[in-house]
Amino acid sequence: MSTLALATPTDTATVDRITRVRLSSVTLPLPTPISDAKVLTGRQKAMTEVAMLFAEISTEAGLEGVGFSYSKRAGGPGQFAHAREIAPVLIGEDPSDIAKIWDKLVWAGASVGRSGLSVQAIAAFDVALWDLKAKRAGLPLAKLLGSHRDSVRTYNTSGGFLHSPIEEVLERAEASLASGIQGIKIKVGHPDNAVDLARVTAVRERIGDAPLMVDANQQWDRATARRMCRAFEPLNLVWIEEPLDAYDNEGHAMLASTFDTPIATGEMLASVGEHAELIRVGGADIVQPDAPRVGGITQFLKVMALADARHLQLAPHFAMEIHIHLAAAYPREPWVEHFEWLDPLFDEHLEIAGGRMHVSSRPGLGVTISEQARRWTVATHDERP
Structure with a gap:
């Protein structure tokens, strides 16, 4: 008994x-x-x-x-x-x-x-x-939610801004990869499209086959976005991010259905309803919700469920201290964006090794205010x- x-x-x-x-x-x-x-x-x-x-x-x-x-x-x-x-x-x-x-x-x-x-x-x-x-x-938050993995693929953005000369971007990309980060994202959307193409081509040549993403920050109209997506196709990008205005769902859907390179967007959306409409019309191959922007983890989990139901990839925007836990709980292998900007705010820092960001074993988010x-x-x- x-x-x-x-x-x-x-x-x-x-x-x-x-x-x-x-x-x-x-x-x-x-x-x-x-x-x-x-x-x-x-x-x-x-x-x-x-x-x-x-x-x-x-x-x-x-x-x-x-x-x-x-x-x-x-x-x-x-x-x-x-x-x-x-x-x-x-x-x-x-x-x-x-x-x-x-x-x-x-x-x-x-x-x-x-x-x-x-x-x-x-x-x-x-x-x-x-x-x-x-x-x-x-428990770590990821474990409370029900994690699928203990680490997540990570890419670096903070070395690829448009104000940085291309040699600096190339040096930072190499340093990021050497530090254990798997992918590199650089900014595009320069008023001169030829500058964008030259910069992205230079990074691709420098980092070889390493994952490479670009982010236009909503700066192209539909015609320019079509031209640039076509020009970038041979460079084997992981995604092209925010090629159009964040609320141009139909335009993003057109690009996603036309080109092989995946379209990523969603970071500027500020509610579950806005993400639901983006997903409904097929406006993203890769959804990029931001937990602080949509109202926290409670709302983010709803966006995750919508994305998973449509078999979409996930790459949360910014706030890696939160998003590492949420990405670890997503059924499909996601990406997490690495930004060192917030490091001074916390006593603890996330471990990155082998191209992946590792979930902390500490309870909760695993951070305390510095x-x-x-x-x-x-x-x-x-x-x-």
Whole structure:
């Protein structure tokens, strides 16, 4: 006879309550101004900093979850202000009820919409709740979600911006591969298409058969995108990213059905609904959701399910500290984008070896906020009962 104890109707599940929410607005300076095609075409200014929104959620049981969202060029103060206004919604809630809390947060600020800045503020709370839940279980987040692998293919973007001379791009590409990163992505979308073709050809020649991707950052019209996709076909690219405006689903679908080189997009979409429409019309071979931009992990998992149902590849945008766990839980072999920009914000760093980024064995996301991040803090808010 089994000696295992069976649960009875009188057993009580563990219930915890949120007792404190601490918000921090952190300005992360970049070592050099960053320029992609949007800068060269005059649509945006060079990027000199990243605005980070951190949420630290504490409970009666003494647990703490850490989450973050971010904004580039503008929007950081707005995210912080919105998060501060809706933070009282969390107090007294059971932190395990993540989907319920997400709905309460989004409806608390629904008059400003259910996408964009409002859900990007919610993302910091949502990620913190998932971090806390995994810590309660004593598991890395990937394991809590149900991982398919312990490491994910990784590619580097930060050495291939358009402001960098081609020799610098080539040197950084070689250094990235030597450091254990598997693939290289460089920016395209230069006003002179011949410059793009020359730069990409030079990188292909330098790195040989290593995986190579390009990113146009939405800067081509449909005619230019067709010409450039055709010109890039012989270079055996892993993908061509954001060749068109992020909301031109039909245009992206046309490119995806015409050319052999896969089309990747999705990073600028700010809701599950926007991703659902992109996927429905066949606008991407490779979907690139961004957890902070779609409202956190709760919403990202819905996008993952939609992509998997259509047998699509996944390559999450930015925020590798979050996305390594989500990519590890995707059924199809994904890619994760490597950016070292956020390294100073955390005490721990991800291991990269053999072309792959490895999931941390630490519980939760596996990161803690550094003292340097505390020094870069420009505003805080402490919500208690």
